Amino acid sequence: MQLTLGPVLFAWERPQLLDFYAEMASQPLDVIYLGETVCSKRRALSLDDWLGLARDLREACKAEIVLSGLTLLEAASELSSLRRLCENGELMVEANDLGAVQFLAAKGVGFVGGAALNIYNGHALAELTACGLQRWVPPVECSAELIRQARGQYLELVDVAPLPQIEVFAYGHLPLAYSARCFTARALNKPKDDCEICCQNYPEGMAVLSQEGAPLFTLNGIQTMSASVHNLLADYPSLQASGVDLLRLSPRVQGMAEVIAAFDAVRQGALPPLAVQGCNGYWHGRPGMLRAEELGVC
Template sequence: MKLSLGPVLFYWDRNKTHDFYASMAEQPLDVIYLGETVCSKRRDMMLDDWLGLARDIARVSSAQLVLSGLTLVEAASELSSLRRLCDNGELLVEANDMGAVQLMSERKLPFVGGPALNLYNGHALAELVASGMQRWVPPVEASGQLIGHTLRQLDSLEVARPEVEIFAYGHLPLAYSARCFTARAENRPKDDCQFCCQNYPEGIPLLSQENAPLFTINGIQTMSASVSNLLADYPELVNAGADLLRLSPRAEGMEQVIAAFDAVRKGGLPPLAVDGCNGYWHGQAGMLRAEEAGLC
């Protein structure tokens, strides 16, 4: 089993971003994703900066480096930036929008199908494999049963399986909007947000009327309140056909998270339970833990 580090979903300044990846380059990771996937206004790091960072990481790490594109493309300027990303000429691209799939297919270049592409069956998967998708990251709400069924359906179509990369740790990216919720929380217009996302390195917790954690607000992105953690489900991840496990960056403690997953993939016993949620994996409400759903 390989371990991947997903793209940073939060907005960190340039120095924090460089410091984070400098520490990650020394970790036992097989794939490292770079790039901005949430908001085009986050411009501390531009394409040339990401490519330069990738070259720096490559000097000290053997991990495969991948450039991730935006998930919600709304403007001509964003489409132009996406074209430049797809034409980068150095790194594999993660397509998080069907526009990126089209651009990569036109160029006859391989790509990673990101979790926002909403692929839920073998027929849709086959179409993207034919377009050049060599790795599939299932939607974060997909259960182990759904993923297994989709792959068996793909096999029945006699289409070669792409690599399967499952989102195994981190705040789950659930939805995207044209509105910026972080700017709204600070009573700012989206067009004059003052980049206030940088004030919240792990987003803004959103509570229910009963003061229970419900979501995490991250700019235009709505995320899970709890961190999803599938470490205790490692045997089922293997049985479902996972080739890679994606660990989504957090502001603190990523070294410990990577070490825990690395120990289990090297033969250590997975824990009986972990902090965080894993309901989606078991076909239940995502915010639940398996033991709460009566599955343990």
């Protein structure tokens, strides 16, 4: 399976972003996603900056570079920016909103269907494939069984077209939901229209605890994420058996080189660990915040 580096989901400042990708250029990655997917107010890098970074990375490494678009569009200006991204003319685009699908389908170019498109079955997959979808990123709550069923249903519906590649979110805080309200600004008593990009003070999101003090969620601007880090390294054999083609590793502030090395070692033949820290319940069709060994399904 190929290893992909998902777009940075958190609000990192420009020097941190550039330093991070300079380090990632030397990693054994097959695909690198670039771009802002959470909030249009985060302008540490403009679209021109992302394109320039993409050109630099293409010279520095062999990985395919993909541009990721916004997930939740809320203004006409964001739609205009999305159109420009879809018409970049150089790089494949990850569509995280149906507006992007419309732009890309009208141009007749292939695209990656991001998890936020909410494709859960073979019928929807076939519909989007007809629009140009070439790679499917299932919603993060999809289990191995659901992906196998969607894959089989698609193959029954479509006789000629090849099955799109399947890319599973395999590591990182799970992006669970998006809202028009900025929860980080709300927590700090700031209005969304004058938030001062306060999420930059939380490079891995703001932790939310239950009344008992247990980790519950991670707030990242308008995005609600899992408290625990999702990790499917121990599930590598079942990922292979489910027909998964690519594993997405979502960037974190520290330790990404070690994470990539661990996944790379397993795909090169090393035995996967029996268990890992974090959560993997969704993959086993159980509550996502739990580990499979806690559920007795390992």
